[in-house]
Amino acid sequence: MTTLPLTGLTILVTRSAGQSSDFTRLLQVQGATVLEMPALEITPPSSWAELDGAIARLSDFHWLILTSTNGVDYFFQRLATHHLDQAATTHLKIAVVGKKTAHQLQANGIPPDFIPPEFVADSLIQHFPDPLEQCQILFPRVETGGREALVQAFSAAGATVTEVPAYQSGCCKNLTADVAQALHQQQIQVITFASSKTVRCFQHLVSTQADFPDAVLDTVCIASIGPQTSDACRTYLGRVDIEASEFTLEGLTTAIVQWATSLPPIHK
Numbered sequence: 001m002t003t004l005p006l007t008g009l010t011i012l013v014t015r016s017a018g019q020s021s022d023f024t025r026l027l028q029v030q031g032a033t034v035l036e037m038p039a040l041e042i043t044p045p046s047s048w049a050e051l052d053g054a055i056a057r058l059s060d061f062h063w064l065i066l067t068s069t070n071g072v073d074y075f076f077q078r079l080a081t082h083h084l085d086q087a088a089t090t091h092l093k094i095a096v097v098g099k100k101t102a103h104q105l106q107a108n109g110i111p112p113d114f115i116p117p118e119f120v121a122d123s124l125i126q127h128f129p130d131p132l133e134q135c136q137i138l139f140p141r142v143e144t145g146g147r148e149a150l151v152q153a154f155s156a157a158g159a160t161v162t163e164v165p166a167y168q169s170g171c172c173k174n175l176t177a178d179v180a181q182a183l184h185q186q187q188i189q190v191i192t193f194a195s196s197k198t199v200r201c202f203q204h205l206v207s208t209q210a211d212f213p214d215a216v217l218d219t220v221c222i223a224s225i226g227p228q229t230s231d232a233c234r235t236y237l238g239r240v241d242i243e244a245s246e247f248t249l250e251g252l253t254t255a256i257v258q259w260a261t262s263l264p265p266i267h268k
Helices: 021-029 049-056 069-081 099-107 121-126 149-156 177-184 196-207 227-237 249-261
Strands: 010-016 033-043 063-066 093-096 136-142 160-171 190-193 221-224
Touching (some): 010 177, 021 033, 033 196, 049 069, 049 160, 069 099, 121 149, 196 227
Parallel strands (some): 063 136
Antiparallel strands (some): 033 160
């Protein structure tokens, strides 16, 4: 019988609450035992006023930019609150970052007009298909903690970007009991990170566990979905061991499989 490449490995998936199941299935198909630990809680913004104001003048905008599935979900939920549907966006061109964001948009009955060739926000800036001079852009985004490079680059190119908080993400308060026990007993071989904020929140959760030894992560492989997340791993955890070549969950799964197949059997 053929052994799957991740057989014998326990992998910890750190994602936003409710968003880990697809990645978990990808890893399980390759033979991994998966523990899920939400590091982030996604909630509504502190106020809807700015998003509501933008929705009230949607006709003013040329482009809508959505960089996460959360942005898609909360934007269209808020449209529905105002008794509007996707027809309210028919005059807009919509740009998204990443396959999952595109799929979530399509689930609302709308195909994206532009997906950058690489699944990072910087690629959106570099390959934007329209002239940005006098372009009016609506950008529903996380309330705090998002990167400013996107807005700064569009503004420098002559666009007017209206940023509005559409959701908030915050660190979860506690490690789940099963994850805490597995980390303490060094039963986890790989920890995965799909955003910079999950790295920061995970580090905070682990550092506040008084009974954890300082070296609890020394023997764990740290796997990152892409360059920005890798930078956060180095900042908060001291290193990164795996970085996906394609910045998607499928790409991260492939990178972990490639790493695992190079291990001597004794390490599994």
